[in-house]
Amino acid sequence: MKIIAAMSGGVDSAVAAARAVEAGHEVIGVHLALASNPQKYRSGARGCCTIEDSHDARRAADKIGIPFYIWDMAEEFHDGVVENFLAEYAAGRTPNPCLRCNEKIKFAAVLDRAKAMGFDGVVTGHYARTEIGPMGKTLHRAVDPLKDQSYVLAVLTTDQINGAIFPLGDTEKVDIRIEAEARGLAVAQKPDSHDICFVPSGDNAGWLRDRLGSEVGPIVDQSGTKIGEHKGAYTYTIGQRKGLGLTVPTADGSPRFVLKIEPVTNTVVVGAREELAVSKLMGEKTIWCGPSVGSAPLRGFVQVRAHGTPLDCTYYFDGERLIAELDKPLLGIANGQAMVIYDGDRVVGSATICESA
Amino acid sequence: MSVYLDHAATTPIFDVAIDAMEVALRKVGNPSSLHTEGRSTRKDVEDAREVIAKALGCLPSEVIFTGSGTEADNAAIKGLFWKSGKKLIVISAIEHHAVLDPARWLVEHEDAELIEIPVNKSGVIDLTFLKDLISNRGGEIALIAVMHSNNETGVIQPVGEVVKIAGDIPVHTDAVQSFTKVPLSYKELGVTSMALSGHKVGGPHGIGALILRRAYEIPALLHGGGQEREIRSGTLNTPSIVAFAAAVASKKYAAEKVADLRKKFETGLKTSAPDAYINGVDADRLPGIVNVTFPGTQSDSLLLLMDSENVSCSTGAACSAGVHRPSHVLLAMGHTEITAQSSLRFSLGADSTQADVDFALSVLPTVIARGRAANQK
Numbered sequence: 262m263k264i265i266a267a268m269s270g271g272v273d274s275a276v277a278a279a280r281a282v283e284a285g286h287e288v289i290g291v292h293l294a295l296a297s298n299p300q301k302y303r304s305g306a307r308g309c310c311t312i313e314d315s316h317d318a319r320r321a322a323d324k325i326g327i328p329f330y331i332w333d334m335a336e337e338f339h340d341g342v343v344e345n346f347l348a349e350y351a352a353g354r355t356p357n358p359c360l361r362c363n364e365k366i367k368f369a370a371v372l373d374r375a376k377a378m379g380f381d382g383v384v385t386g387h388y389a390r391t392e393i394g395p396m397g398k399t400l401h402r403a404v405d406p407l408k409d410q411s412y413v414l415a416v417l418t419t420d421q422i423n424g425a426i427f428p429l430g431d432t433e434k435v436d437i438r439i440e441a442e443a444r445g446l447a448v449a450q451k452p453d454s455h456d457i458c459f460v461p462s463g464d465n466a467g468w469l470r471d472r473l474g475s476e477v478g479p480i481v482d483q484s485g486t487k488i489g490e491h492k493g494a495y496t497y498t499i500g501q502r503k504g505l506g507l508t509v510p511t512a513d514g515s516p517r518f519v520l521k522i523e524p525v526t527n528t529v530v531v532g533a534r535e536e537l538a539v540s541k542l543m544g545e546k547t548i549w550c551g552p553s554v555g556s557a558p559l560r561g562f563v564q565v566r567a568h569g570t571p572l573d574c575t576y577y578f579d580g581e582r583l584i585a586e587l588d589k590p591l592l593g594i595a596n597g598q599a600m601v602i603y604d605g606d607r608v609v610g611s612a613t614i615c616e617s618a
Numbered sequence: 619m620s621v622y623l624d625h626a627a628t629t630p631i632f633d634v635a636i637d638a639m640e641v642a643l644r645k646v647g648n649p650s651s652l653h654t655e656g657r658s659t660r661k662d663v664e665d666a667r668e669v670i671a672k673a674l675g676c677l678p679s680e681v682i683f684t685g686s687g688t689e690a691d692n693a694a695i696k697g698l699f700w701k702s703g704k705k706l707i708v709i710s711a712i713e714h715h716a717v718l719d720p721a722r723w724l725v726e727h728e729d730a731e732l733i734e735i736p737v738n739k740s741g742v743i744d745l746t747f748l749k750d751l752i753s754n755r756g757g758e759i760a761l762i763a764v765m766h767s768n769n770e771t772g773v774i775q776p777v778g779e780v781v782k783i784a785g786d787i788p789v790h791t792d793a794v795q796s797f798t799k800v801p802l803s804y805k806e807l808g809v810t811s812m813a814l815s816g817h818k819v820g821g822p823h824g825i826g827a828l829i830l831r832r833a834y835e836i837p838a839l840l841h842g843g844g845q846e847r848e849i850r851s852g853t854l855n856t857p858s859i860v861a862f863a864a865a866v867a868s869k870k871y872a873a874e875k876v877a878d879l880r881k882k883f884e885t886g887l888k889t890s891a892p893d894a895y896i897n898g899v900d901a902d903r904l905p906g907i908v909n910v911t912f913p914g915t916q917s918d919s920l921l922l923l924m925d926s927e928n929v930s931c932s933t934g935a936a937c938s939a940g941v942h943r944p945s946h947v948l949l950a951m952g953h954t955e956i957t958a959q960s961s962l963r964f965s966l967g968a969d970s971t972q973a974d975v976d977f978a979l980s981v982l983p984t985v986i987a988r989g990r991a992a993n994q995k
Contacts, residue, residue: 289922289926328922328925328926330918330921330922330925331918332918333918373992374919374992375992377988377991377992377993377994378919378922378923378988378989378991378992379923379988
């Protein structure tokens with residue numbers, strides 16, 4: 262096949278591209294320039310959009326022996342990922358921008374462009390597997406549970422999965438580094454990127470405050486009594502306990518946690534730990550990564566964070582919303598988080614949590 | 619078949635230049651040394667200087683070798699600015715970054731003011747604008763810089779007219795693309811300074827020249843041994859200097875032949891890409907450069923697809939990250955950001971053939987169709 266290798270400048274995408282070449286594909290390396298002004302993002306050279314990263318990607322492509330280009334996706338990234346991230350926080354929800362990037366950029370803008378240009382698909386360094394069986398090509402967890410990225414890929418439709426190649430899903434990260442070393446790739450020991458790539462300082466709250474303002478508002482308990490003040494409601498997360506600066510202690514001295522963020526009134530609601538517990542998750546904007554699910558309840562797992570624990574649940578689709586009923590209650594769920602349903606290690610689909618009970 | 623149509627970026631070094639360079643590389647002697655070996659390499663350098671001076675219509679003493687065309691531009695812009703004691707810099711809106719960026723640097727760091735001379739739709743500077751500017755603020759102008767021909771469109775600029783209008787104001791011209799391609803006489807043009815580059819004319823990389831009026835002293839960028847008339851220090855790069863001169867002396871570039879091929883390419887475009895249009899089509903242009911807008915496409919997609927078909931061309935300007943940005947040259951000519959980013963530069967060289975042109979034209983329809991489809995996504 263003729264494929265585009267999305268190369269971030271990190272070790273994973275470099276090895277993925279090399280493996281795709283070895284598998285006999287005709288591969289062209291592409292680095293996505295996602296920052297409209299890469300200089301701004303240079304400090305620390307982490308994330309996936311600095312000039313140093315594009316240089317690393319180019320050198321990896323040279324080593325592998327494939328052509329290399331840079332695609333400017335800064336506008337698409339800004340509109341589809343950064344703006345969405347801000348809008349979600351402004352609405353009091355907690356988004357995951359990596360999912361949005363996979364959904365809107367890597368397997369949409371890039372894959373569509375690649376196909377139009379005569380390529381068959383896109384290869385990335387994501388840790389996930391695909392299998393071809395009676396259900397067609399399906400998305401599965403990687404063998405390395407610590408690196409598994411199927412969660413952030415659960416926004417891919419079957420069409421997108423058909424155009425995606427994940428060569429690293431069968432290998433543990435530690436072995437990928439050894440392989441990169443053996444292949445002579447200079448990025449073999451390059452540190453993993455962590456934080457959100459467009460917040461290079463790692464200070465998400467500060468970044469949000471700079472953009473959304475830091476209007477002071479009340480922190481109230483569940484009865485509505487004001488017990489403190491906050492500096493920008495969206496810089497808090499559901500389940501947060503530290504840094505609330507509350508001056509009025511509870512009667513029994515027990516700690517209080519953020520239960521709810523109300524952007525319209527700029528209010529943060531706090532309460533006891535038990536109040537955080539939910540046993541039913543409801544999600545909108547459902548995406549099926551394989552055959553769709555109906556209203557008949559099925560048993561499986563739901564995961565609500567990128568590296569969260571898979572939780573036993575019963576799930577179904579009521580025609581509008583994806584519902585997961587948890588076997589055991591879960592603490593600290595925020596609207597905006599993605600709920601991803603698994604059938605064993607197969608990704609069934611995902612939805613954006615809009616309500617929990 | 620593989621076709622190289624990016625000669626304006628760099629063109630293959632001529633065999634005579636390689637031969638001259640090899641001889642020089644095998645020779646010992648610093649041209650500044652006083653002994654036999656030193657004198658021998660000094661002779662090689664001075665012979666080369668005379669060759670370039672003769673080709674350019676200047677005095678040998680007016681040729682100052684530099685490490686690149688960019689260095690020559692920087693030395694001229696900053697040197698003329700500092701010498702003048704004035705603050706106003708006037709450049710054309712379509713200058714190469716080697717002129718544009720030092721001018722902007724002077725604005726940021728030396729309190730300079732920068733005024734750009736606009737161009738018309740064909741990419742030619744507006745002389746009336748310049749006349750008006752000079753009659754209003756002539757006394758404040760430190761220097762005027764107008765390139766001899768534009769590197770993206772090939773459009774030749776009326777530098778002789780600029781010099782006449784400028785009067786006593788120093789004029790610099792970047793003639794990197796014009797040298798050996800079109801008639802170019804330093805003396806007749808009457809500019810104060812001029813920038814040249816070796817690798818655009820069949821010489822090696824890493825050698826350029828600043829042509830500066832005799833006995834005209836400007837502050838130096840590089841201080842040291844004072845080798846090049848105290849304006850440029852650094853051990854002379856003899857092998858590159860003699861190779862540069864050998865390429866110039868060869869007169870291998872047959873302008874008429876190249877222009878003829880370019881015209882055939884332009885005619886072929888009408889069939890291969892009927893809605894494409896040539897930027898600066900009505901202007902006097904260099905023999906080898908054609909800049910084409912392909913509506914509804916993005917040039918970085920087109921470049922990738924052309925490259926996959928083994929045809930090398932260019933999108934014009936690229937920033938340090940390699941991200942394609944709309945060309946300031948095309949924007950100055952009235953393009954929108956979108957149409958500016960739908961443009962490719964094809965540039966022919968001394969060795970280009972009819973087969974090259976035919977092959978490039980043959981792959982264009984598929985490339986454009988795919989590029990257009992990719993752009994609609």
